[in-house]
Amino acid sequence: MDKDFTREVEHVARLARLHLGADEKDKMAGQLQSILGIAKKIQELDTTGIEPTSHVIKLPAVMREDEVKPSLPVDQVLQNAPKRSKDFFQVPRITAVE
Amino acid sequence: MKLYENTAAALSRLLAKREVSAVEVTQSFLDRISAVDLILKAFVTHTPDIALKTAQAVDRKRAEGETLHPMAGIPLAIKDNICTDGIKTTCSSKILSNYIPPFDATVVKALKTVGMPLLGKTNMDEFAMGSSTENSAFFTSRNPWDTDRVPGGSSGGSAVAVAAGMAPLALGSDTGGSVRQPASFCGLIGLRPTYGRVSRYGLIAFASSLDQIGPLALTAEDAAMLLGVIAGYDRLDSTSLPEEVPDYQKDLDAGVKGIRIGLIRQSLDQHFDPEVNAAVLKTAKLLEQNGAEIGEVSLPLTDYGLSAYYLIAPSEASSNLGRYDGVRYGYKVEGSHLEEMFGKTRGEGFGAEVKRRIMIGTYALSTGYYDAYYLKAMKVRTMIRRDYETAFKSFDLILGATTPTPAFKIGEKSDDPLQMYLSDVCNINDALAGIPSLSLPTGLNSSGLPMGMQISAPPSGEKLLLKVAHFLDCQQRGIPQRPLLKSDEGGVK
Numbered sequence: 001m002d003k004d005f006t007r008e009v010e011h012v013a014r015l016a017r018l019h020l021g022a023d024e025k026d027k028m029a030g031q032l033q034s035i036l037g038i039a040k041k042i043q044e045l046d047t048t049g050i051e052p053t054s055h056v057i058k059l060p061a062v063m064r065e066d067e068v069k070p071s072l073p074v075d076q077v078l079q080n081a082p083k084r085s086k087d088f089f090q091v092p093r094i095t096a097v098e
Numbered sequence: 099m100k101l102y103e104n105t106a107a108a109l110s111r112l113l114a115k116r117e118v119s120a121v122e123v124t125q126s127f128l129d130r131i132s133a134v135d136l137i138l139k140a141f142v143t144h145t146p147d148i149a150l151k152t153a154q155a156v157d158r159k160r161a162e163g164e165t166l167h168p169m170a171g172i173p174l175a176i177k178d179n180i181c182t183d184g185i186k187t188t189c190s191s192k193i194l195s196n197y198i199p200p201f202d203a204t205v206v207k208a209l210k211t212v213g214m215p216l217l218g219k220t221n222m223d224e225f226a227m228g229s230s231t232e233n234s235a236f237f238t239s240r241n242p243w244d245t246d247r248v249p250g251g252s253s254g255g256s257a258v259a260v261a262a263g264m265a266p267l268a269l270g271s272d273t274g275g276s277v278r279q280p281a282s283f284c285g286l287i288g289l290r291p292t293y294g295r296v297s298r299y300g301l302i303a304f305a306s307s308l309d310q311i312g313p314l315a316l317t318a319e320d321a322a323m324l325l326g327v328i329a330g331y332d333r334l335d336s337t338s339l340p341e342e343v344p345d346y347q348k349d350l351d352a353g354v355k356g357i358r359i360g361l362i363r364q365s366l367d368q369h370f371d372p373e374v375n376a377a378v379l380k381t382a383k384l385l386e387q388n389g390a391e392i393g394e395v396s397l398p399l400t401d402y403g404l405s406a407y408y409l410i411a412p413s414e415a416s417s418n419l420g421r422y423d424g425v426r427y428g429y430k431v432e433g434s435h436l437e438e439m440f441g442k443t444r445g446e447g448f449g450a451e452v453k454r455r456i457m458i459g460t461y462a463l464s465t466g467y468y469d470a471y472y473l474k475a476m477k478v479r480t481m482i483r484r485d486y487e488t489a490f491k492s493f494d495l496i497l498g499a500t501t502p503t504p505a506f507k508i509g510e511k512s513d514d515p516l517q518m519y520l521s522d523v524c525n526i527n528d529a530l531a532g533i534p535s536l537s538l539p540t541g542l543n544s545s546g547l548p549m550g551m552q553i554s555a556p557p558s559g560e561k562l563l564l565k566v567a568h569f570l571d572c573q574q575r576g577i578p579q580r581p582l583l584k585s586d587e588g589g590v591k
Contacts, residue, residue: 009457016416016460017423017437018453019445028457031515035458038516039471041405042478052476053483055307055337056532057294062336076200080427089425096435 005029101126103580106266106320110168116160120153120171124215127173131217131264134583138240140249140258141218142178143186149173149215156213169327170213175265177256178219179226180311181300182206185216189302190234191224193422193429193447203300204335205269205311205328212327217265220255224449225419226276226304228252229521232512233451240508241283242581243547247505250280256314257284261581267324268314273304274407275525277312278537282500282550285539285579287321287567288314290525292557293532294339296325297332305414306337308407308529318538318567322346325560344561350568354385357566359553360395360493370502377540377549378499384573385566395489395496399482403527406482408519409462409475410530415452416459422447454515483531490556495566499524500537500550528554536563538570542579 009029013020020028074087083090101123104112112118128146135141156171176182179189181199183206188194202210209216223233231239231254239254241247242262249258253270257280260268270277272290281288289312296311303309311328315321326346332338361382386392424430424443431446433439448456462471489496501521511517528535535554543549555562 008461012457012461012464015464016456017420017440017444018448018456019441020453021445024453028454031454032457032461034516035408035454035519036461038519039405039409039458039462039475042402042409042474043470045399045402045478045481047474047477047481050477050480052473053479054476056483057337057339059294059337059340062333064333072200079200080197082424082428082430091425092433092435092439094436096437 005033102130102263104266105316106169106172106323107317109172109266110323113171114168120156120215121150123171124149124153124173124217127217127263127265130262134262135264137245137583138242138258138262138264139237140220140239140255140262140264141175142188142190142221142236142255144218145185145216148185149217152210152213152215159213167212169323171215172266173215173217174209174324175217175220175256175259175268176206177222177253177268177270179222179271179302180206180269181302182216182219185219187219187302189225190222190236191447191449191452192235193444194427195235195429197427199300201300204297204332206300208327208330214327217259220253220259220268222255223252224452225302225415226252226271226273227415227451227455229275229279229518230506230508230512231255232508233449235449238508241505242583243285244505246507247547248283248508250283250505252276253314254280257281257286257288260284260286260314260316262583263580266316267320269311269328270314271301271309271311272529273308274411274529275522277314278500278525278535278550278552279522281314281537282539283505283548285542285548285581286314286316287318287539288312288537289321289325289560289563290528290535291325291329291560292339292534294337295534295558295560296328297330297335297338299332299334303418305411306418307414308411317571318564319347319350319571321567322350322564339558341558346561346564349561350565352565353388354566354569355389357390357495357562358493359385359390359392359495359497360489361392362400362496362498363394363396370499371504371543373543374499374501374503374549377543378497378551381540381551381570382497384570388569388573393493395493397485397489397496397527399478399485400527402478403482403530404519404523406475406478407526407530408458409471410479412455412459413462413472414459416456416463419452419456451515479530482527486527486531486533494555494562496554498552500552504543504545504547504549524552533557534560534563536567538567539579541574548579
């Protein structure tokens with residue numbers, strides 16, 4: 001396996017906050033390279049002067065009146081929380097301990 | 099004929115004439131589910147009590163003389179990526195395996211309003227990424243025409259439910275073929291509506307610029323009836339089309355005379371299964387004999403669609419799936435600090451295909467690659483749209499095969515992501531262009547497997563698609579073809 005690409009995979013996994021095991025990393029590197037091989041086919045096309053399409057619908061941004069409407073009760077909002085403390089979602093400390 | 103063998107349209111007529119009750123209809127499908135779902139595994143969650151409660155309410159209202167919607171009392175199955183208030187909605191993923199939405203998707207609200215009983219939530223490829231349901235974190239659904247084969251995907255469970263008589267109708271979602279491909283593999287009508295025609299509010303996002311909810315049905319008439327219920331403007335979806343919803347059932351019988359149909363040249367050139375191609379040509383001939391004008395259309399960018407799609411869809415997915423981090427809902431793995439918790443939760447919670455797509459997308463959007471991959475793919479998307487715009491100057495519809503082959507065997511492609519991606523090759527460009535596209539059955543091949551044909555129309559052309567599909571329904575099959583299950587031979591009630 002291309003060592004540089006495995007490093008690239010580690011970098012991208014970090015960006016995606018996706019923990020991959022050692023075996024997974026190697027397998028992923030091979031598969032990503034073959035998928036990107038197909039994706040690269042678009043490089044053959046000349047796209048000079050062509051606008052990108054991010055969305056097929058040409059709609060203006062939808063505006064509405066700035067009115068207060070009822071939202072879900074807090075208990076329902078938190079009903080799926082893996083960990084909660086009072087009316088908050090609870091998470092571990094933000095920074096790693098050095 | 100047992101109640102569960104009827105089309106939705108036939109059931110609607112029986113209900114309106116009070117020849118059967120909604121409870122009887124619903125019970126018939128529930129019994130059918132009990133008889134065959136252990137083998138076919140279409141459903142992730144069964145909701146018999148909720149279904150019967152809805153059916154009872156419909157019967158009560160009818161007894162009281164209320165005017166009911168024609169779909170009142172017709173049960174259906176819903177893909178498990180469409181949020182249902184108080185009912186588990188998992189996307190067939192470990193990361194959402196315990197998620198109970200506190201709200202209904204807009205389409206679910208619409209179904210409730212007309213009184214359609216919910217039979218259950220159907221299995222799918224995890225987060226709708228896949229073409230076989232083999233990427234489900236729970237199990238693989240089985241094709242009722244041959245239980246060693248996949249039903250297609252990602253809306254595979256919905257297709258199995260309808261094909262096997264466990265539901266008269268089902269909802270799926272189509273990002274790059276996920277309604278049409280399983281419809282083709284299971285011998286059904288599957289419709290991907292125009293982007294924006296059906297609200298995406300409450301549809302768990304995969305690739306937001308491509309996702310569309312659509313019906314799976316036995317007949318075009320049934321699909322038209324269900325589309326009529328779910329289509330419409332929704333202020334909760336910022337990409338919802340403000341256009342009025344036509345009566346999709348009106349003029350279904352108008353025939354195909356004078357409709358200009360372009361047969362996709364590329365579709366026939368490729369190394370598709372010869373039986374699939376022959377069935378497409380035969381069906382085109384039938385349309386021509388009945389007054390349609392058939393010509394050949396060239397869509398030179400067909401091959402590039404797949405490449406663009408496998409950059410655009412994963413890019414959007416990598417962003418959309420950022421929300422699964424173990425904080426607000428879903429599966430969680432503890433960590434000593436936040437980033438570790440995120441990484442472990444996502445590493446354990448997502449399956450292999452979802453991880454691959456997140457990785458491709460993150461890569462394509464990352465510094466140094468954005469222009470060459472994502473931006474370039476969006477420009478190719480523009481070129482593909484123009485390809486269609488040009489084609490639709492000469493033709494009202496475009497026609498080709500839905501899939502290169504009939505259903506493949508379970509396990510045949512599951513180790514090779516690229517082979518799996520190629521099974522959607524005919525479905526992707528319509529999705530990129532945002533146009534409506536419908537798969538209809540063209541009969542069985544020599545091994546008894548269903549084959550499909552795809553017709554696509556300009557934006558908001560659903561009516562035309564349904565009209566042509568209905569014409570072929572009437573010409574080719576008096577009643578929809580159904581698979582014979584082994585349990586049928588054993589005399590299941």
